[in-house]
Structure formats: C-alpha cells, structure tokens
Amino acid sequence: MWWKGHAILTLIMSVFTFIITGNITFTILFFLSAIVIDIDHYFLYIYLVKDFNIFKAYNLINDIRLGRRYDVHGGKYPVVFHSIEFMIIIFLISLVFPIAIPITLGCYFHILIDLMTINPERFKNIYSLTSYVYKNGFK
Numbered sequence: 001m002w003w004k005g006h007a008i009l010t011l012i013m014s015v016f017t018f019i020i021t022g023n024i025t026f027t028i029l030f031f032l033s034a035i036v037i038d039i040d041h042y043f044l045y046i047y048l049v050k051d052f053n054i055f056k057a058y059n060l061i062n063d064i065r066l067g068r069r070y071d072v073h074g075g076k077y078p079v080v081f082h083s084i085e086f087m088i089i090i091f092l093i094s095l096v097f098p099i100a101i102p103i104t105l106g107c108y109f110h111i112l113i114d115l116m117t118i119n120p121e122r123f124k125n126i127y128s129l130t131s132y133v134y135k136n137g138f139k
C-alpha cells in the first residue's frame with residue numbers, strides 16, 4: 001500500500017492501541033514497526049539495482065505497486081519482513097520477550113493492510129522465503 005495510506009490507517013489504529021493499553025511505549029513501537037517494516041523493499045532495491053538513492057527506490061517501488069513496471073522485482077522476489085517466515089519468527093520472539101509484542105502486532109497490522117490492497121496474484125509468489133528458495137535457489 002502507498003505509505004500515506006499505511007501511515008493514516010496505522011495512526012488511527014495506534015490511537016485505539018493507546019486507548020486499549022494506555023501504554024505510550026507499546027503504542028510507539030506498534031506504530032513504528034507498522035511503518036518501518038517496508039524498509040525491506042528498499043533493501044531489495046539496493047540488492048537488485050545496486051543503488052542507494054531512496055527517492056529512485058520509492059518511485060520504482062511505487063511503479064511496481066501500481067502495475068506500471070514488473071522488470072525489477074514485481075511479483076518475483078520475496079521481501080524479507082513481509083514473509084510468512086518472518087511473521088512466525090517475530091511471533092515466537094514475542095512469546096519469550098514481551099517487548100516484541102507491539103512490534104509483532106504492528107507488523108501483522110501492516111501485512112493485513114497489504115493483503116487487503118495488493119493484488120493476490122502478485123502476493124502469492126512472494127509471501128514465502130522458503131518457497132522462493134525452493135523454486136529458485138539463492139539468486
């Protein structure tokens with residue numbers, strides 16, 4: 001989803017989070033994790049394009065999201081923090097370290113928004129790191 005949509009929906013959810021928990025640290029961690037999770041798209045951009053320009057990365061990722069481009073990573077490469085494996089790992093970590101609970105919930109909220117707004121055909125190829133490596137190896 002576009003960053004403004006994520007930011008607005010996450011801000012609204014953060015208000016509810018604060019009302020429910022009354023904990024500002026929990027709320028800030030929830031908000032930040034729900035936004036910062038998209039950094040993996042930038043990491044993938046750096047890896048694939050060999051460039052650090054965050055503005056070019058944003059434009060390219062946005063073009064892919066809008067279906068204007070598919071030539072770089074659209075629908076092919078998994079993004080680490082959006083993968084099912086990462087979701088399982090952070091869930092397990094939050095069972096041991098309660099400080100990770102708001103981070104886990106923030107990431108899950110982000111993925112929920114992504115699932116509601118991304119073409120499911122595109123998402124089915126990129127949800128699992130294991131599935132990607134099984135099909136393509138480490139390339």
Ligand SMILES: [Zn+2]
Nearest residue numbers: 001038082114
């Ligand atoms: Zn996302």
